[in-house]
Amino acid sequence: MISFLDLKKINEPYKKVFQEKMNAVLDNGWYILGKEVKTFEASFAAYCGAKHCIGVGNGLDALTLIFKSYIQLGKLQKGDEVIVPANTYIASILAILQADLVPVLVEPKLETYNLNPDLIQEKITPKTKAILVVHLYGQLAEMDAINEIAYVSNLLVVEDAAQSHGAISNQPSVIGNQRSSVAYSFYPGKNLGALGDGGAITTNDSELAKILFSLRNYGSETKYYNDFVGVNSRLDELQAAFLNVKLPNLDAENELRRNIAKRYLTEIKNEKIILPFWDFSENHVFHLFVIRTEKRDDLQAYLLENDIQAMIHYPVPPHKQKAFLQWNNLSFPITEKIHNEVLSLPISPILTDVEVSFIIEIINKY
Ligand SMILES: *Cc1c(COP(=O)(O)O)cnc(C)c1O
Numbered sequence: 001m002i003s004f005l006d007l008k009k010i011n012e013p014y015k016k017v018f019q020e021k022m023n024a025v026l027d028n029g030w031y032i033l034g035k036e037v038k039t040f041e042a043s044f045a046a047y048c049g050a051k052h053c054i055g056v057g058n059g060l061d062a063l064t065l066i067f068k069s070y071i072q073l074g075k076l077q078k079g080d081e082v083i084v085p086a087n088t089y090i091a092s093i094l095a096i097l098q099a100d101l102v103p104v105l106v107e108p109k110l111e112t113y114n115l116n117p118d119l120i121q122e123k124i125t126p127k128t129k130a131i132l133v134v135h136l137y138g139q140l141a142e143m144d145a146i147n148e149i150a151y152v153s154n155l156l157v158v159e160d161a162a163q164s165h166g167a168i169s170n171q172p173s174v175i176g177n178q179r180s181s182v183a184y185s186f187y188p189g190k191n192l193g194a195l196g197d198g199g200a201i202t203t204n205d206s207e208l209a210k211i212l213f214s215l216r217n218y219g220s221e222t223k224y225y226n227d228f229v230g231v232n233s234r235l236d237e238l239q240a241a242f243l244n245v246k247l248p249n250l251d252a253e254n255e256l257r258r259n260i261a262k263r264y265l266t267e268i269k270n271e272k273i274i275l276p277f278w279d280f281s282e283n284h285v286f287h288l289f290v291i292r293t294e295k296r297d298d299l300q301a302y303l304l305e306n307d308i309q310a311m312i313h314y315p316v317p318p319h320k321q322k323a324f325l326q327w328n329n330l331s332f333p334i335t336e337k338i339h340n341e342v343l344s345l346p347i348s349p350i351l352t353d354v355e356v357s358f359i360i361e362i363i364n365k366y
Helices: 007-028 035-048 059-072 090-098 143-152 206-215 237-267 296-305 322-327 333-341 353-365
Strands: 052-056 081-085 102-106 128-134 156-160 181-185 199-203 220-222 289-292 342-345
Touching (some): 007 035, 007 237, 035 052, 035 199, 035 237, 052 206, 059 128, 059 156, 059 199, 059 206, 081 090, 090 102, 199 206, 206 220, 237 353, 296 353, 333 342
Parallel strands (some): 081 102, 081 128, 156 181
Antiparallel strands (some): 052 199, 181 199, 289 342
C-alpha cells in the first residue's frame, strides 16, 4: 500500500539527531521560550528574508494573533471586513472570526485553486480593511495583482503560508513590500512539520513584531507585568529543537516534491483527469498535488483497490459547513465545483521513483 503521507518514514532520517536534541533539552532544564525557540526564530526569519519571526503554538494562532495585533495597533477594528478565499481550509476563516472581524468570501480561480484577483474589487466595501491571502496547496497566489489592489484600496495584506513554506516568488512585487505579515503552521503533515503543534509569524514590521512577542505570552514583556490581554500560544521548546534540525533540509525536500510533480504533470495522460496548473518555477512547493475529475469518489476508490491512498482536500467548503449555518445557502459555484472534484495524489520527499511510476501507470489505466 502506498500511503498518502507516511509521517514516521518522513521523520525516520532525523531520528538519531532528534533523540540527541531531546536529551539536550531535557538536560538543559529550560522548557519554555528557551534557546531552541530563539535559534529557530532567528533561522526562520533569515530563511524567509524577514526581519522578525515570532514562534507561536500553531498556525491558527499565528493568523489570529496577527489580526489581534493589528487591532492593538489601531490598524484594524472589530467588525472590519477581511477578504478571504472561499475554498480555503477552515482555519483561515476561524482566525478572522476569533479576532472579531468579518470574513468576506471570494471565489478562487479554477485553474490555480488560488484567490482570483479579478473578483476582489467587487467585494470591497468601506468596511474592508484587509485581504487574507492563502497560498493553497503550496502555490503562491497572484501577489502582484493582489498587492496592487491592496495598495489602491489601502488594505492590509496577511498571508496564510501554512501550506507554502519555502515557496519563492520569481517576480519582485509591483508595489514594493506590502508583505506585512505571514503565518506558518508546523503541524506534522506540513512541508516543514514538527512532531506536534507549532506555528510562526514572519514580518518586517517591528512595531507589529513587538506586540506579537507580547500577545503570545500573556500580553507580557516583563514577567508578571501585562500590557495587553494576551494568550498563551508559545512555540514549544522541544518542537523548536526538532524544527531546527529539519529547516536546513526544507529546500531539498521541496525540490523532491517538485520533481514528483513534474513527473505527474508530464507522464499522467488520461482524458478524465485535469492536472493542476504550475509554471514550473519555485513558486510552488507542492504541499499537495491536487487533480480534478468528474467522478472523484470513483477514482479514489479505484486507486485504493490498487493500493494507492488518495485524499480529498477538502470535501466540504467552509460556507457549507454546519458550523456556518448562516452561509449554507450562499452560492460559490467554483468553490463548490472544486470541493466536488478534487483529489490529492501522494506526494512527499520519501515517495520513491518506483512508487511514482506505479501511481502514474495505474492512473493512466483508469
Ligand atoms: C494547516 C493549516 C492551518 C492551520 O494550522 P494549524 O497549525 O493546524 O493550526 C491554517 N491554514 C491553512 C491553509 C492550513 O493548511
